[in-house]
Every structure is written in structure tokens, then in C-alpha cells.
Amino acid sequence: MLKFEEYVTHDATSLAELVSRREVTPAELLETAIARAEEVNPELNAVVLKHYDLARERVADGRLQGPLAGVPFLLKDLFMDLAGTTTSSGCRFLKDTVARADSTVVRRYKDAGLVIFGKTHSPEFGGSPTTESSLWGVTRNPWNLSVTPGGSSGGSAAAVAAGIVPAANGSDAGGSLRMPASLTGLFGLKPTRGRVPLGPSRFDGGGGLATLHAITRSVRDSAALLDVAAGPEPGALYASPVSTRPFVEAVREDPRPLRIALNFASTSGGTTDPDCIAAANAAARQCEALGHIVEEAAPPLDIGLYLNARRVMWAAVSAGAVLGLQKALGRPASEADFEPTTWYLHLQGQRIRGDEVLAAREAMFMLHRQMASFMERYDVVLSPSLQRLGPKPGTIDAQQASESAAIEAGRFSAFSMIYNFTGQPSMSVPLFWAADGLPVGAQFTGRFGDEDLLFSLAGQLERAQPWFTRLPPQPFRHLGD
Numbered sequence: 276m277l278k279f280e281e282y283v284t285h286d287a288t289s290l291a292e293l294v295s296r297r298e299v300t301p302a303e304l305l306e307t308a309i310a311r312a313e314e315v316n317p318e319l320n321a322v323v324l325k326h327y328d329l330a331r332e333r334v335a336d337g338r339l340q341g342p343l344a345g346v347p348f349l350l351k352d353l354f355m356d357l358a359g360t361t362t363s364s365g366c367r368f369l370k371d372t373v374a375r376a377d378s379t380v381v382r383r384y385k386d387a388g389l390v391i392f393g394k395t396h397s398p399e400f401g402g403s404p405t406t407e408s409s410l411w412g413v414t415r416n417p418w419n420l421s422v423t424p425g426g427s428s429g430g431s432a433a434a435v436a437a438g439i440v441p442a443a444n445g446s447d448a449g450g451s452l453r454m455p456a457s458l459t460g461l462f463g464l465k466p467t468r469g470r471v472p473l474g475p476s477r478f479d480g481g482g483g484l485a486t487l488h489a490i491t492r493s494v495r496d497s498a499a500l501l502d503v504a505a506g507p508e509p510g511a512l513y514a515s516p517v518s519t520r521p522f523v524e525a526v527r528e529d530p531r532p533l534r535i536a537l538n539f540a541s542t543s544g545g546t547t548d549p550d551c552i553a554a555a556n557a558a559a560r561q562c563e564a565l566g567h568i569v570e571e572a573a574p575p576l577d578i579g580l581y582l583n584a585r586r587v588m589w590a591a592v593s594a595g596a597v598l599g600l601q602k603a604l605g606r607p608a609s610e611a612d613f614e615p616t617t618w619y620l621h622l623q624g625q626r627i628r629g630d631e632v633l634a635a636r637e638a639m640f641m642l643h644r645q646m647a648s649f650m651e652r653y654d655v656v657l658s659p660s661l662q663r664l665g666p667k668p669g670t671i672d673a674q675q676a677s678e679s680a681a682i683e684a685g686r687f688s689a690f691s692m693i694y695n696f697t698g699q700p701s702m703s704v705p706l707f708w709a710a711d712g713l714p715v716g717a718q719f720t721g722r723f724g725d726e727d728l729l730f731s732l733a734g735q736l737e738r739a740q741p742w743f744t745r746l747p748p749q750p751f752r753h754l755g756d
Contacts, residue, residue, distance in 0.1 A: 276303050276306045276307050276310070277299050277303050277304060277307045278307070279307060279310070279311055279438065282304070282307045282308075282311070282438070283438040283746070284744075285441065286441045286442070286491070286492055286493040286495065286496045286743070287343055287346045287348075287440075287441045287442045287491070287493075287496045287499065287500075288343075288493070288495050288496055288499055290304060290345070290346045290441065291342065291343045291344060291345060291346050291388070294339075294344055294345035294346075295344070299345075300334075300345070301334040301339055301344070301345030301390055302331070302334045302335070304345055304346065304347055304390075305330055305331065305334055305347050305390055305392060307347075308347035308392065308439055308440055309327055309347075309392060311437070311438055311439045312325075312393070312434070312439045315417070315437045315438075315439065315751070316439075318415065318420060318751055319414060319415050319417060319420075319433045319434070319437055319751075320396060320411065320412055320413060320414045320415065320430075320433075321395055321396060321414055321424075321429075321430045321431075321433035321434040321437065321439065322349065322393045322394070322395055322396075322430065322434060322439070323352060323363075323393075323394060323395065323396045323411045323430065324352055324360065324361060324363070324393055324394035325392070325393045326357070326360055326391065326392050326393050326394070327392055327393070329357075329359075329360070329391075329392070330347075330390050330391060330392035330393075333390055333391075334390055339388045339390070340388055341386055341387035341388030341389075341503075342387055342388065342499065342502075342503065343387045343388050343389050343499065343500075343503065344387075344388025345388060345390060346388065346389055346390065346441070346442075347389075347390050347392055347439075347440050348384060348389040348390060348391050348392070348440060348442065348443065348444070349391070349392070349393050349394065349395050349431060349434055349439070349440050349443040349444065350381065350384075350391055350393075350394045350395070350443075350444045351394065351395050351397055351427075351428055351430065351431050351443070351444050351445045351446055352364060352365065352394035352395060352396065352397050352430070353365065353397040353400070353401050353427065353446055354378075354446070354473075354476075354477055355378050355380070355381060355394070355444060355446075355487075356374035356375075356376065356377055356378045356381060356476060357374060357377060357378075357381055357391060357394070358374055358375065358376050358377050359373060359374065360373065360374055360394075361373060361374070362374050362394075363410060363411075364397060364399065364400055364401075365396070365397045365398050365399040365400065365401075365408040365410055365411060366399045366400065366408075366410065366612075366613060366614075366617075367409060367410050367611075367612050367613070368600060368604075368608055368612035368613060369600070369604075370410060372604070376475070378473075378474070378475070378476065379472045379473075379474050379475060379508045380444075380471060380472060380473075380487055380504050383503055383504050384444070384503065384504070386503075387503040394430075395428075395430030395431040395433075395434055395443060395444075396408070396411050396414045396429065396430030397426075397427050397428070397429075397430060398426050398427050398429075398614075399613065399614045399616075399617050400593070400596060400617060401426070401427035401428075401446060401448060401451055401485075402427065402589075402593075402614075402616060402617060402620075403426045403427060403616070403684060404423075404425060404426045404427075404450070404454060404665075404684050404687035404688060405423040405425065405426045405429065405665070405666065405668060406423065406424060406425070406426045406427060406428075406429025406430055406433075406455075407423075407426075407668060407669070408614065409614060413668045413669070414429045414430050414433055414668075415433065415668065415751075416429075416433060416436070416458060416459060416665065417433055417436045417437040417459070417747040417751050418436065418458075418459060418460065418712070418713050418714060418747045418748075419711075419712075419713060419751075419752060419753065420751050420752065420753050421667055421668075421753045422458070422664075422665050422666075422667060422668075422713065423458070423665040423666060423667070423668050424436070424455050424458055424459050424665070425454040425455035425456075425457065425458040425459070425661075425665050425687075426451060426454065426455065427446070427448075427451040427455075428443075428445030428446060428447070428451045428452050428455045428463075428490055429455045431443035431444060431445045431455070431489075431490050432445070432455035432456060432458070432459040432461060432463075432490050433455075433459065435459070435461055435490050435491065435492060436459040436460060436461060436746075436747055437747065437751075438746065441491065441492050441493070441496060442489050442490065442491040442492070442496045442497070442500060443489060443490055444487070444488075444489050445463070445487075445488065445489055445490050446485055446486065446487050446488075447463075447465040447485065447486050447487075447488070447695065448480070448481045448484040448485035448486075448692075448695055449484065449688045449691060449692035449695055450465075450660075450661075450687070450688040450690075450691025450692055450695075452464065452465050452488060452489075452490060452703075453465060453660050453691050453701060453702065453703035453716070453718060454660060454661055454665075454687060454688065454691060454703070455490060456490050456660075456703040456705070456716055457554075457660035457661055457703040457705070457714070457715060457716030457717075457718075458661070458664070458665045458713070458714065458715075458716075459490075459714060460705045460708070460714030460716075460742060460745055460747075461490050461491065461492060461705060462490070462491050462492065462493065462494055462497055462702065462703070462704060462705065462733065462737075463489075463490045463491075463497075463702060463703045463716075464488060464497050464501070464700065464701070464702040464703075464726070464729065464730075464733075465486050465488065465691075465694065465695070465700060465701045465702070466486050466487075466488050466501060466505070466515070466700055466726060467486075467515040467516075467698060467699065467700045467723055467724050467725075467726060468483060468486060468513050468515065468698030468723075469511065469512075469513030469514045469515040469698075470486065470501070470505050470515040470700075470724075470726070471486060471487040471488060471501070471504045471505055472487075472504075472506070472507065472508035472511055473485065473487065473511075474508050474510065474511065475508070475510070478510065478511070478512050479512055481588070481592045482588045482591070482592055482632075482635075482636065482639075483512075483513065483636070483639065483698070484588065484592075484692075484695040484696065485695070486695070487504065488500065488501060488504065489501075492743055493737070493743055494526050494730065494733045494734050494737050495523055495526045495527075495734070497730070497733075498521075498522035498523040498525065498526045498730050499522075499523050501522050501726065502521045502522050502523060505518070505522075515723075515724050516723075516724035518726070518727060520727075522726060522727065522730050525726075525727045525728075525730040525731045525734070526730050526731065526733070526734035527734060528731055528734070529565075529731065529734075529735045530728060530731040530732050530735060532566045532567055532568065533562075533567045533568070533654040533655055533728075533732065534567070534568045534570075534652070534653050534654050534655075535559070535562055535567050535568065535569045535570075535653065535654065535655045535656070535657050536570065536571075536572040536573075536574075536649075536652075536653040536655070536656045536657065537555065537556075537559050537569050537570065537571045537572070537657050537658070538571075538572065538573045538574065538656050538657065538658040538690075539552065539555070539571070539573075539658065539659070540573035541659075541662050541686075541689035541690055542576075542578055542581060542582070542689050542690070542692070542693050543662060543685060543686045543689035544578070545662060545686050545689065546662075547659055547662045547663075547689075548659075548661070548662065548663050548664050550664060550707075550709040550715050551659035551660070551661050551662060551663070551664065551715060552659060553707060553709075553715070554659060554660070554706065554707035554715040554716060554717045555657060555658055555659045555717045555718075557706055557707045557717070558657055558704065558706050558707070558717035558719075558736075559657060561706060561736060561739060561740055562657070562736075564739070565735060565736075565739060569657065572653065574645065574646055574649040574650075574656065575645060575649060576642060576645050576646065576693065577641070577642070577645065580638045580641065580642065581638070581642055581693060581696060583635070583638070584634075584635040584638035584639060584642075584696065585685070585692065585696070587627055587631050587632060587634075587635040588632075588635050588636075588639075589620060590620050590623040590624035590626075590627050591624045591627045591631075591632050591635075592624070593617055593620035593621045593623075593624050594620070594621045594622075594623075594624025594625050594627070595624070596617075596621075597613065597617070597618075597621040598621075638696075639696045639697075639698075642693070642696050642697050643696070643697040643698060643723070646693075646697045646699065647697075647722070647723065650722050654721070654722070654728065655719050655720065655721055655728070655729070655732065656719070656720040657717060657718070657719055657720075658690045658717075658718050658720070659690050659717065659718060660690065660691065660703040660715075660716040660717060660718040661687055661689075661690065661691075661715075661716075662686050662687060662688075662689035662690060663686055663687055664709075664713070664715065665687075690718055691718065694720050697723070698723055699720055699721060699722065699723050700720070700721050700723075700724075700725065700726045700729055701718060701719070701720040701721070701729075702718065702719050702720075702729050702733060703716035703717070703718050704716060704717055704718075704719060704733055704736055704737075705742045705745075706736065706740055706742070708745070712748075714745075719732060719733070
């Protein structure tokens with residue numbers, strides 16, 4: 276078995292190369308990953324569903340093929356079906372369900388040779404900026420166990436940061452890849468709407484807000500995983516522009532000099548944490564040192580239109596989820612089956628009229644047009660990834676069922692969720708560590724369909740200011756230790 280000290284020096288691409296050269300076997304990599312999970316998961320609570328035997332059966336047949344053959348991998352436990360296993364989505368109502376077939380993306384991961392051995396914690400339906408649920412408990416940040424790894428892909432972020440895997444699946448409907456990446460010192464990219472398929476059991480993803488991808492330690496792993504997962508599927512509601520080349524090629528090439536808008540105007544109007552501002556400013560200085568033009572500018576968005584559309588869409592989606600699950604499972608749901616926030620939004624959603632939903636969908640595309648007009652002048656928008664740094668676990672969770680709690684949670688996504696409405700690709704890049712030793716990401720957003728440029732910029736930043744060897748302290752510590 277490969278020792279952890281060596282395993283953690285490799286990204287997924289490098290591990291696949293070791294397997295290809297027969298310097299290590301998939302079984303050895305899997306056992307190393309499992310051993311690391313068993314060692315650190317009791318503290319982190321990142322992996323909530325273990326499929327060790329299923330993974331061992333997969334590597335035992337010796338027929339793994341694909342660009343990432345033999346690499347251990349984890350799925351986020353949120354609408355990601357692995358045939359014959361549970362997809363709980365952090366919800367008590369779903370804890371005993373069994374998936375009949377793989378999600379399209381899961382099938383593509385398998386075709387690429389990834390070895391899936393578990394699922395990571397997600398708050399119920401991904402609806403919280405922290406990763407906590409009544410079903411699975413609290414997930415903690417390996418950089419500091421007293422701090423959340425963010426949400427909703429916090430389980431995946433904690434697993435990658437702790438070295439269980441070099442990359443893990445996640446999803447993003449309001450910042451759920453970028454916020455955890457920011458809080459755990461990792462790279463997280465939200466693809467363009469429609470770039471990665473959601474099916475076959477889902478077609479709309481929260482009214483067009485949700486996307487699928489991954490959290491990784493290296494930029495090239497993110498590109499390689501998007502190359503694997505991207506592409507249309509039959510019946511897909513959305514489609515993104517087709518990439519003309521593999522995304523991994525873009526990572527290796529420096530971009531031309533870019534015009535970058537530095538934006539500190541959040542959609543919440545609240546105060547941004549000084550460390551979040553410092554992270555964006557540090558990223559701006561690094562971009563200028565690389566020859567890019569950076570100037571402060573804010574997209575001229577109709578924030579009132581956005582906030583109302585967000586309110587309507589979240590409530591309508593929650594109501595649709597609860598009512599749809601009752602129908603799909605053939606049994607009635609009660610308040611005891613869900614987190615208080617989900618049930619609250621479900622009740623609010625039942626009061627939403629059809630014309631309000633249609634108006635909110637129309638608002639999404641009006642905001643898209645406003646942003647597209649702004650980005651005729653800029654190649655990239657740079658901003659903080661978060662308005663506030665991650666709180667202690669329990670500060671914001673799904674037990675707080677009220678409008679004020681929803682507003683408070685929304686402040687964490689004050690820089691990220693707007694790009695789920697506009698559908699643009701957006702990434703958090705780990706270029707800054709605060710005085711207390713915690714990572715704070717900076718967010719870069721590109722034009723619709725232009726992941727190629729973002730990967731090129733991210734690769735350039737990674738070469739200029741490497742972060743791969745920056746790992747959480749061992750053993751993990753608590754705040755103030």
C-alpha cells in the first residue's frame with residue numbers, strides 16, 4: 276500500500292500516471308484512501324456513506340480504463356445516484372432510498388476509471404452555507420476543527436483538504452463549490468449552466484441554478500474532471516457552447532493580457548469581512564504582476580430584481596422538492612421528515628403564484644443580459660469568494676427556520692450566487708491565508724461558456740503562487756490552539 280506521506284504529494288492526474296506506469300495498483304491507492312478516511316473521518320465527519328466493498332470489487336476485476344483509471348474518488352451525497360446505494364441528500368425522508376441507476380455524470384466518472392468508494396456530507400438539499408444536518412451531524416474544517424468548511428459541498432472540501440482524495444465531486448447552486456473551496460484552501464470551479472448534465476433523474480437543477488463539478492487541489496485535475504463530465508445528454512434542458520479543445524490544454528497556456536474588473540459591491544449590501552477583501556486585493560496584485568490590467572468596477576445589476584427572484588426561486592424549488600418526493604416515494608411527508616428551514620421554505624413556496632415563478636425566471640435572463648453587457652468591456656470579474664468567513668459550526672444551520680435566518684445565510688453567498696442566476700463559469704482560487712492561518716479564496720468569473728479562459732488564468736496563477744503543498748496542520752487543531 277502506498278504510504279500516505281507519498282500519496283498526498285500527488286494530484287489525481289499524477290496518481291493516474293503512476294497506475295498507467297504500473298508503479299502502483301488501483302487496489303493500493305484505494306486502500307491508502309480508505310485508511311486515511313478511517314483515520315481522520317471521526318474528527319471531520321466528511322464521508323457519511325461508505326462504499327468500500329463496492330470499490331474493492333471494482334478494482335479487483337482489473338479492467339479499469341480511462342484517463343483517470345485507478346484514482347480514488349468521492350461523490351457528494353446530493354442528487355448524485357450510484358446504482359444500488361443510497362442518495363440521502365442530507366434528508367431524513369430519503370435515508371432509506373436506493374438508487375436504481377447511475378446519474379449520467381457518475382457513469383462518465385466510472386468510464387474515466389475513477390474508483391468511487393463513498394459519498395460526502397451535504398446539508399439537506401444543499402441549502403446551507405455550512406455543512407450540517409440532523410441526519411449526519413456536523414462536518415468540520417481540517418484547517419481548524421472549530422470552523423465550518425462551508426457548504427454545501429463541505430464534505431467534499433473537507434475530504435480533499437484532509438488528503439483522503441485529491442479531488443471530489445460537488446455541486447453549486449449558490450456558491451456551494453466556491454465557498455467551501457475558499458474556506459479549505461482548494462480550487463473550486465462552477466461550470467457554465469448546461470456544461471455538465473444533471474440527468475437522467477433531474478432536468479432543471481433548482482430552476483437552472485445548479486451545476487455539477489468538483490473540488491480539487493490542482494487546477495489541472497479540475498480541468499481533467501470537466502473534460503470527463505462535460506457534454507450534452509439526451510433530453511437536457513440547457514446546453515453550453517461546445518469547447519473546441521480539452522480544458523487541460525488551457526491550463527498549460529498563459530492567457531493573453533486580460534482586462535479584469537475588481538468588484539467589492541456585494542448583492543447583500545452588507546459589510547465584507549476584511550480578510551475577504553484582503554484576499555481579493557492580493558489576487559488583484561498578483562494579476563497585475565502577471566501583466567493583466569485590473570481596475571475597480573461593479574456590474575450595473577438590478578439588485579432588487581435579483582433579490583426578489585432569489586426569494587421566489589428558493590421557495591418554489593423547496594416546495595417542488597418536498598411535493599415531488601412525496602409523489603416519487605409514494606408516501607406523505609411531515610414536518611418531522613425535514614429540517615425546519617426546508618419545511619419553512621416549502622410552506623412559503625406553496626404560496627408562490629405561477630406568474631411569480633415565470634417572472635423570476637425572466638429576471639434570471641435579464642440579469643444575464645446585464646452581466647453580458649458589462650463583460651463586453653471586461654474579460655474577468657474578480658471579487659471576494661465570500662462576504663463573511665466561515666462561522667463556527669452551529670452558528671447558521673437548517674434549524675433556524677425564519678426569513679431572517681435565510682437572509683443571514685444569503686450573506687455568505689453575496690458574491691457567488693449571482694453567477695448561478697447568470698449561468699457564468701466562476702472559480703475560487705486559493706491565493707491568500709489570513710493571520711490566523713486559515714485560507715481565504717478569491718473569486719474569478721468569466722464570460723458565459725468561457726471556462727477555457729478561466730482555466731488558463733488559474734493555471735498561470737497556480738504557477739506564479741503555488742498552493743498544492745499547503746496542507747492543514749497535523750494533527751488538526753481547534754480555534755485558539
